[in-house]
Amino acid sequence: MCPHIPYESPPRRRLRPAFEGLEGRELPSSDPIGLPLPGRHLPAADVQQFVPLLYPPGTPQPTPQEVARESFVAKVSGTYTVGPGRFDTQALTIKGGGKPGNSNMSFRNRFQFIIFEPKDRSQPVTGVIHYLVANFLSTGGGIILDFNSPTGTEVNGLPTLLNWRHDSSSGVPFVGAGTLPLFNGTLPIPGTDQTTPPTIVDFNLGAGDTTLKFIPDRHPVPGTLGSGRVFIVSRGLLNYPPNNPIEKNYE
Numbered sequence: 708m709c710p711h712i713p714y715e716s717p718p719r720r721r722l723r724p725a726f727e728g729l730e731g732r733e734l735p736s737s738d739p740i741g742l743p744l745p746g747r748h749l750p751a752a753d754v755q756q757f758v759p760l761l762y763p764p765g766t767p768q769p770t771p772q773e774v775a776r777e778s779f780v781a782k783v784s785g786t787y788t789v790g791p792g793r794f795d796t797q798a799l800t801i802k803g804g805g806k807p808g809n810s811n812m813s814f815r816n817r818f819q820f821i822i823f824e825p826k827d828r829s830q831p832v833t834g835v836i837h838y839l840v841a842n843f844l845s846t847g848g849g850i851i852l853d854f855n856s857p858t859g860t861e862v863n864g865l866p867t868l869l870n871w872r873h874d875s876s877s878g879v880p881f882v883g884a885g886t887l888p889l890f891n892g893t894l895p896i897p898g899t900d901q902t903t904p905p906t907i908v909d910f911n912l913g914a915g916d917t918t919l920k921f922i923p924d925r926h927p928v929p930g931t932l933g934s935g936r937v938f939i940v941s942r943g944l945l946n947y948p949p950n951n952p953i954e955k956n957y958e
Contacts, residue, residue, distance in 0.1 A: 750775035750811070757944045760914045779915065779945040781838055781850075783808030783818050787921065789865070789933035792823065799824040801834075801865060803937055812850070812947060813840035820939070822866060828858050832866050835874070836917065836941065849878035852917065852941060865921045873913030873945055881911055881947065915943015 785805020792798055806817035822834035834854040851874035860868040923935040
């Protein structure tokens with residue numbers, strides 16, 4: 708349309724409405740960023756390596772579509788502080804959090820984490836991260852991942868790569884009986900003498916890894932052994948059941 712603009716030179720007579728020509732543009736070269744279709748979520752990349760952990764040879768194997776459905780990735784950033792260990796076997800306690808973040812299983816999520824560095828380098832790094840999701844029409848929805856990983860990936864004394872398993876005490880749609888034991892910092896293959904083989908009904912069984920990038924403050928927070936910003940990416944497989952009749956319209 709060609710509306711009359713008062714602050715420009717006033718016309719001597721009233722203008723008549725008219726259509727303007729459209730500008731020709733090329734189609735976008737990549738998929739537009741937007742919400743996934745109802746009942747689906749965007750698959751995470753590089754999760755195929757975790758399939759043998761949950762579905763070893765001799766057990767029912769997931770189809771590519773099922774791997775995409777179970778894929779999980781969360782990308783968040785926040786702040787962290789470093790303090791002394793809470794027990795005499797721990798060298799450091801690293802804790803932090805941030806808001807808001809996002810994952811392919813939730814539109815928005817906040818997070819908190821705590822990590823314990825052992826004094827004995829032969830012992831695993833342990834800890835937990837909790838992603839509190841915000842797209843469910845019920846309170847308490849959260850994904851809890853338990854860290855247990857070998858030492859040796861530290862940069863400036865802080866871990867950069869941790870294995871995780873899904874904690875069965877996660878909240879609302881993510882709570883479940885599926886568990887994958889971790890021992891001595893490694894992810895065991897189900898079916899060994901340390902675990903029992905999973906089945907296709909082991910909902911909320913999950914495993915993966917988490918990468919962390921710490922950027923220290925030039926002047927740490929007073930009373931801490933260090934502080935700064937942290938960037939976290941968790942990825943893996945999570946056999947998430949669609950057991951909430953409302954949230955399926957949002958996933």
